[in-house]
Amino acid sequence: MTIDLDAVHDTLAPMAKTIRLVVSDIDGTLVGPDKQLSPATISAAQALQRAGIALCLVSSRSAPGVAPFVSALHLQTPYAALNGGMVLSAKGDILSSLTLSASACSAACDMLDVHHVDAWLFRGHDWLVRDPAAPYVGREQRAVKLTPKVVPDFKPYYDGVGKIMGSSSDYPLLERLEIEIGAMLKGEASVHRSSNYYLDITHRDANKGYAARALAKQLGIDMSEVACIGDMSNDVPMLKIAGLGIAMGNASEEIRAQAHVSTGRNDADGWAQAMQEYVLPRAPSPNASSRGETQNEEPSL
Structure with a gap:
């Protein structure tokens, strides 16, 4: 089935003229392929802070994988991990947490195991x-600076799981499993790829749209004055509800259709470009109230 991407884009609400909050994805967006913050x-x-x-x-990272970026950018704002399944204060205190049911964990892990x-x-x-030598474990460990706990069997740990992640170099397989596991766990889980090689399975309400709303609420800011920026399918739930949705240049055409505008790639300072071109010109005026004065404009690519 062919999707009319122009029609998808045309359904977006008009862009906000005032932005008070940016909610940003990290991998593929805020950082480059080297997982570092550029100057x-x-x-x-x-x-942004000055404005x-x-x-x-x-x-989609766990909280310990997000915290170093909060620290490096000297942020005093809450943040969300596990695709929104966990919302934390700037100091790392858990403000809210959503977990999968044990039965959903069992079914998802069985499906992933069947497909290796x-x-x-x-x-x-x-x-x-379960296998510390599996292909993507070392890569993830280096990226998030977190040492995994090795267990022989997941069954004793199914209670309290915030996220299941499937990793594979078979990108088409993960794309298919995104649909199949999503259908199997419809009403129980949110299933999205956070990269070509990672598939994330979280509580049904644990998505980045939920996270963006929760973070905005913590700060007392309406979603109509929030800019969201990302690059993958797991970013779509927040791009679709943002006052200003921004897709990275390295995002697929399907993801870009879900955003108001697109910026440069993450390997070419696309995040900084987006802030300069789209967000900072929409900084609130000193005399504007935080609600009720936002005007909108039509989206354009």
Whole structure:
């Protein structure tokens, strides 16, 4: 079935003229392929602060994987981990947490095992794996600076799981499982790829749209004055509800259709470009109230 991407884009609400909060994805968005913050990104984040625009981070990463970026950018705002399944204060205190049912965990892990996709569990601040030598474990460990806990069997740990992650180099398989597991666990879980090689399974309400709303609520800001920026299918729930949705240049055409505008790639300071071109010009005026004065304009690519 062919999807009319122009029609999808045309359904978006008009872009906000005032932005008070940016909710940003991390991998593929805030950081480059080297998983580092570039000088341009750091400078743009500082410019947001000077302009009175708050910045909150949201990621499929576990909380310990997000915290270093909160610290590096000197943020004093809450952040969300596990695709929104966990919302934390800037100090790392858990403000809210959504977990999968034990039956959903069992069904999802069984499906991943059948297709030989390596599964990981995230419970609280712990990352559980069965095979520490599996292809993507070392990569993830280097990226998030977190050592996994090795367990022989996941069954004793199904209670309290915030996220199941499947990792595989078979990208088409993960794309198919995104649909199949999503259908199997409809009403129980949210299933999205956070990269070509990672499939995330979280509580049905644990998505980045939920996270963006929760973070905005913590700061007393209406979603109509929130800009969201991301690059993957798990970012779509927040792009669709943002006052200003921004897709990275490295995002697929399907993802870009869900955003008001597109920016440069994450390997070419696309995040900093987006802040300079789309967000900072929409900084609130000193005399504007936080609600009720936002005007909108038509989206354009």
